Amino acid sequence: MKTAHLKIWRGSSREDGRYEEFEVAFEDGDSVLDGLVRIRLHQDPDLAIRFSCFNANVCKECMMLIDGNVEYACIAKLREGLIQLDPLANSPLLRDLVTDTLSPKERL
Ligand code: FES
Numbered sequence: 001m002k003t004a005h006l007k008i009w010r011g012s013s014r015e016d017g018r019y020e021e022f023e024v025a026f027e028d029g030d031s032v033l034d035g036l037v038r039i040r041l042h043q044d045p046d047l048a049i050r051f052s053c054f055n056a057n058v059c060k061e062c063m064m065l066i067d068g069n070v071e072y073a074c075i076a077k078l079r080e081g082l083i084q085l086d087p088l089a090n091s092p093l094l095r096d097l098v099t100d101t102l103s104p105k106e107r108l
Helices: 032-042
Strands: 003-009 020-024 061-066 069-072 081-086 091-094
Touching: 003 032, 020 032, 032 081
Parallel strands: 003 081
Antiparallel strands: 003 020, 061 069, 061 081
């Protein structure tokens, strides 16, 4: 097993949030989403993440900033060392890594 260090944005306001760091064990091929789910299961059940299809790249609900780049957490792979995770920058923040990504039409 290898260890990734995930530095994760926490909070429901961009002004009052903070980063928290978690270590997560992984095997080659595990995704960032796999690591986030493990953190929720074993370290912090309050961590807000969103996903639906889980590794199928269909729902697009797991989009976030991974080391500053917009990526799908279910596609991006864990690696050893520090990985910074932030909510999408141009969408309203709901909490932690979850933003409101619905278009106005979908809210009707
Ligand atoms: S969980 Fe559906 S695209 Fe990532």
